[in-house]
Amino acid sequence: MTASTLPATGRPRGTRSRVRAAAQYxxxxxxxxxxxxxxxxxxxSAFRRxxxxxxxxxxPDPWSIANLQAVFEPSxxxxxxxxxxxxxxxxxxxxxLxxxxxxxYALARLxxxxxxxxxxxxxATSMFPGISMVVPLLKLFTDIGWINTYQAMIxxxxxxxxxxAVWNLTAYLRQLPPELEQAAMIDGCTRMQAFRRIILPLAAPGVFTTAIITFIAAWNEFIIALSMVNKKDMQTATVAISRFTGAHGFDTPYGTQMAAAVVVTIPLVIAVLIFQRRIVSGLTAGGVK
Structure with missing residues (x-):
């Protein structure tokens, strides 16, 4: 090995690159x-006895589905x-959506x-923590009769x-050339028709990504559903898991809670794994010109 192939430290470049790659992995x-x-x-824990x-x-040793069976008991x-x-x-x-x-569209085009x-x-509205809104919303919904209703959670x-959704879709729509809808309007379309027939189909990947992220956020929401609903037949899955009781009514059923958490989480994990390319492309839209 000649001196020209050695860096100043005396270590071959190939070795240094392998060490760097190994550190990254x-x-x-x-x-x-x-x-x-x-x-x-x-x-x-869900599959333990x-x-x-x-x-x-x-x-688990041995594996057991007793916790999963307990989750889906009618009671x-x-x-x-x-x-x-x-x-x-x-x-x-x-x-x-x-x-x-x-x-x-209004923020991106008008x-x-x-x-x-x-x-x-x-x-700015997204910066307020959810807990800070619970008491005002609880007072408001009590006055208008929305407690124990779906709209109180939605x-x-x-x-x-x-x-x-607005932030993500605005970035996505800004990367679409405005000449597309201008050409459509020259051909006789109104702005709304150009938006519906030209822009919306092109923005479908961004809309799809936003739909997945919004659904996951709404699916995982806990504090609002816990505060606005106290009827058992109205509570969501996240609230139901927190209210599981043990066999004696005062012990914590960790296994049942873990099994229910698996049931709630698995569909989201599968959806993200299937649509991860769309999610990444939608989130990075507008980042590069």
Whole structure:
């Protein structure tokens, strides 16, 4: 090996690049393990026998589905809670997309007074923690008779989902050439027709990404659903899990809670794995010209 192939430290360039690559892979592995360890332990705990919940072995021995069976017992009512979560998250997603797409188009394409102020207000509303809104909303919904209703969970969820949807869709719509809708309007389309027939189909990946993120946020919402609903047949899945009781009414059924958490989490994990390319492309839209 000649002196020209050695860096100043005397170590070959190939060795240094391999060490750097190994360090990068090691860092990625540490992050993956750190993120997946709680989920792994949740799955392991879900498949332990109720009498083995405090074991520390890495895998159940023996495997058992007793916790899953307990989750779906008719007396628990978890099926109804899942339906409530689907209804609340689905309605929140649909209404958020309807309003958010129109708002994002206005911010991306139209010129009107106080446009920047409106955009700043939309983003500022997402900075309020959910807990700070519970007491005012509880007073308001009590006065108008919304306690123990679906709209008491949907409306607050939209207040958190809309800023995210508007921000994401505005960035996506800004990257679409305005000449497309201008050409459509020259051909006789109104602005609304150009938006519906030209822009909206092209923005479908961004809308799809926003729909997934909004649904996940609404599906995982807890504090609002816990505060606004106290009837068992109206509670969502996240609230139902927190209210599970043990065999004696005062002990914590960790295994049943873990099994219910797996049931709630698995569909979201599958959806993200299937649509991860669309999610990444939608989130990075507008980042590069």
């Amino acid at each position: 090691l860092g990625i592995a540490v992050i993956v393990v750190y993120c997946l360890a709680p989920f792994f332990w949740m799955v392991v 109720p009498t083995d919940q405090f074991q520390t072995t890495p895998l 628990v009512g978890f099926q109804r809670a899942l339906l409530n979560s689907i209804l609340v998250a689905g309605t929140t997603t649909a209404v958020t 309807l309003i958010g797409t129109a708002t994002a 010129d009107f007074p106080f446009k920047r102020t409106a955009a700043a207000i939309v983003i 409306a607050p969820s939209m207040s958190f989902a809309l800023p995210l």
